[in-house]
């Protein structure tokens with residue numbers, strides 16, 4: 079009989095994982111913070127949020143932090159604040175969650191997709207410059223699946239072409255690139271803090287910047303209650319105080335900011351343990367054929383933050399061409415729950431970015447105000463479109479518990495070393511691997 083569980087062998091994972099995957103960690107401190115908001119009827123206020131912003135800015139190392147109702151809203155405000163207006167273009171990696179770029183349509187702007195680097199899975203700096211056009215205003219950098227983007231190269235390109243840089247830190251809060259915190263490289267950074275993320279407080283987003291001008295212009299779209307003459311120094315904004323210029327309402331729910339204040343106190347310490355656990359998992363798998371770590375060299379001061387949405391590289395050529403879907407099935411059969419093949423689909427392949435006329439302009443929204451057909455640049459995104467067959471999710475350990483981590487590592491190793499037994503009835507990869515979004519509620523431990 080085969081050793082592989084999918085062919086009738088014993089499972090590699092036999093222990094109950096307990097709270098190994100439960101996230102975020104909620105204690106009575108979080109509970110009391112939320113109850114306090116409820117008892118004070120302070121759900122819709124701003125006092126706790128402003129306290130959270132102050133602490134967050136201190137932790138982030140920026141002058142300003144501005145809380146939002148979602149990461150999506152914070153990123154839209156970041157785009158507006160760096161000056162994205164009708165007809166302007168941003169360059170964004172094609173592989174990311176949609177909210178790194180889709181809101182640009184609401185500003186009358188559009189998106190040019192760039193390819194990803196096959197190792198970091200972040201925007202490939204070598205694929206940016208030839209996509210710059212006369213209306214390109216900004217580069218949207220995503221530190222994807224916790225891996226920092228190559229900021230030295232990106233900042234050099236931005237400087238050379240006079241482009242703004244927005245960092246989407248939704249996957250990598252607290253991570254560092256060469257010792258410097260992610261979110262402090264660009265003109266502005268914005269991020270989701272929703273429950274599925276590494277910094278997880280409920281529906282919420284945060285924008286951070288060192289620029290007073292950017293901070294104020296980020297505030298006017300939807301923070302009407304703070305858009306007042308006392309707060310605002312920018313002359314172009316002063317005449318419009320009192321009402322939200324975007325017609326939006328973007329303040330953070332105070333149950334989220336109250337949880338945020340508590341989570342912030344413990345966040346770095348919890349991430350250190352996550353990185354210890356995840357690095358241990360990868361150390362155990364070093365040299366196993368077919369799989370490679372998606373991680374950084376921590377000795378250079380570049381870290382995987384809270385290792386949000388942990389993924390691996392898959393190298394089918396080393397496993398006789400075994401399909402990634404068959405590989406993942408076999409690992410799941412070993413007792414590994416919650417993994418899947420692929421990651422975010424390349425956004426350029428979705429019909430919204432090809433044909434949708436969202437605002438009734440009589441032509442696709444993507445090119446409604448653009449001075450070139452930016453869709454033509456989608457034809458050359460090979461790494462983004464091939465990603466699904468070359469990456470899979472791995473367990474996202476929250477605690478350093480070596481015996482359990484060893485069982486999980488063994489599951490992957492066992493499948494990789496016995497791959498030949500899986501080739502015979504491998505149906506091959508389906509046409510589409512991956513998805514547009516992944517959040518699922520964590521099962522209660």
Ligand SMILES: *Cc1c(COP(=O)(O)O)cnc(C)c1O
Pocket residue numbers: 148149150151153174175177178220246248249269270271272281282283
């Ligand atoms: C989750 C996410 C967002 C959007 O944040 P929400 O808080 O869900 O609105 C933006 N960008 C990326 C990369 C994300 O993963």
